[in-house]
Amino acid sequence: MSGILLPIVVFLLIGGLASAWLLGVRLRREQQATGIMALAGMHWREFQRLVLEVMARRGYRQTGSTDMSDDHGLIELEHGGRMSLLSTKHGTAYVLGPATIAEFASDLQLRGATGGWMTTLGSVAADTRSLARVQKIELLDGQTLWKEIEPQLDPAQRAEIMGAVRARANRHVMLVWVLAGVAGIAIFLLSGRDAPAPAASQQAATPAATPAAPPRQPASTAAPPMTAPVPEDPAALASRRRKVADAVATLPWVDRAVWSTRSTLVVHLAGAPDRAGLCALLEPYAELRASRLQLQPPRDSDTPVRFIQCHAY
Template sequence: MSPLMLGLFCTLTVGAAATFYFWGVRRRQDESVEGIHSLSAMHWREFAGLVLEMLFRRGYSAAELHPLGSGDQSDILLKREDGVCVLSCKHGSAYRLGGSAVEELANSVRMNDAVGGIMVTPGSFAPEAYALARPQRIELIDGKTLWPEVEPLLPEPLRKRVQAYAAGRAKRGVGIGWTAALVAGLAIALLLPRSDGDTPDAPAAVAAPAPGTTATPKPVAASPQAAAAQTESQQEQRRKDAASAIAALPGVERALWSTQSTLSLDINSDQPDLWNGICGIIDRYEELRATRVQMNPPPNSGLPVRFKQCHTY
């Protein structure tokens, strides 16, 4: 195989592999991660409502939709063919639930004479939680297991925003992959020695530089890895610039990025034009216009945390 054909084969193989990984595998992973963050940003009752709708589709029905107890994180009774089941929704992606949470649900199962229980969280479970849950007929559903079932139940704007975020990251990855594939293919085609069958009958004449002139060396193209690193660095700097500008607004105590798509703000007062000022700064940066802004009220104010967006596309 000639170096040219070998280079073309390498380009197509690496490019196809990059497309399969970033669009077929990594995109779904990014959707899951961003989707779990979105579930964590909901109020407990919104989250519990999604879980109930998911379980109704599994065949469960309502036994007692009023929480057993008061406040959030309470248990809910459901019916199934063999009896009553206790549902426990633990909200928040930071959860890593262990054996104590399972024991609490097991006690609730016994107190309500139920046949089993279900514990759902956007977070995760420790290994000992699974070991305790199996013999007590308790099903554990973590964020990675939950997301594929509740994704079709999300409001359309929220689902599209999660999908658009993951698709954008996948497209960048595919572009970087094909750039690397093209560079590798060109390197193979130009640097590998030609076989005798590829050598032309007469060597091509090499043009010599005119007397008194010096041949100008060709500029060396930057590697795709270096270009990608530079792009990521520039994006990170723009996020820092946006956070610094917003932190300087009257009424904002602190601004920091909790994730690449979520900006957390500590506010000390709700100025009338505060949100317009925040959006005015975010709109300067094309890639940040769909940023989710978490508005944290002053401590002990009794006000809820709010999540807002300047743009939803």
């Protein structure tokens, strides 16, 4: 009975902890990343309309022209008799930095606005928020916007986004339990193999000549990775891109990975990147191995965004 107890504990521990992480932390991250990509796929005017609804719930209303924005891409808002400006940047690769803040602050001063908002589906550069607060500018990045826009989406659209993420999470959970079962079986077999022989039989055994070790075979050269043929079906190409993004997201130093464009993979880092390990996942795909990789540092990191490429076009 004691021989089967440890494998069962290992099976339940691995499967339970991994499932809790996948359906908790990882699922929320995937829903957020998928939602941001869905917003990025909208027409920019539709995205502006959703942002204006967020502002309306905060008590701000658009003034002036009925157009979404003026020639400078700015929207005037009014609240309590005071005028503010709103800037929207549509795109997941956009990064709000000090230069952008300085330009927007100049617009606020020229128009006599008391403050403003800068929104983007991308991210905010390190040490930029403190500069924005001094200029009375509030920054809303992709994660913050998704939390506020998600309740405004059409229920069918939101269900479609969440359903796809949930289905992928369930597949990962099933895979985790299979791997947990394999680990439990391996421990059970190893524990039986390592059981000591009875003392009596060891004493009765006579020493025998140690058989000569077989001649060592020369090591074979490792075969290069196979390159899968490039399919012509657009659905198959999209499936291969999703597989690469899912594979990159499993690396221990990666938080998540999403395609911002067909040729740019945004890798959100959780630690120091390993270029060789990252490129190895793209190598089998001829149409993806030369993709641009945007290494996005953690939100509180001072490390700048980096762009690398495993192969030249």
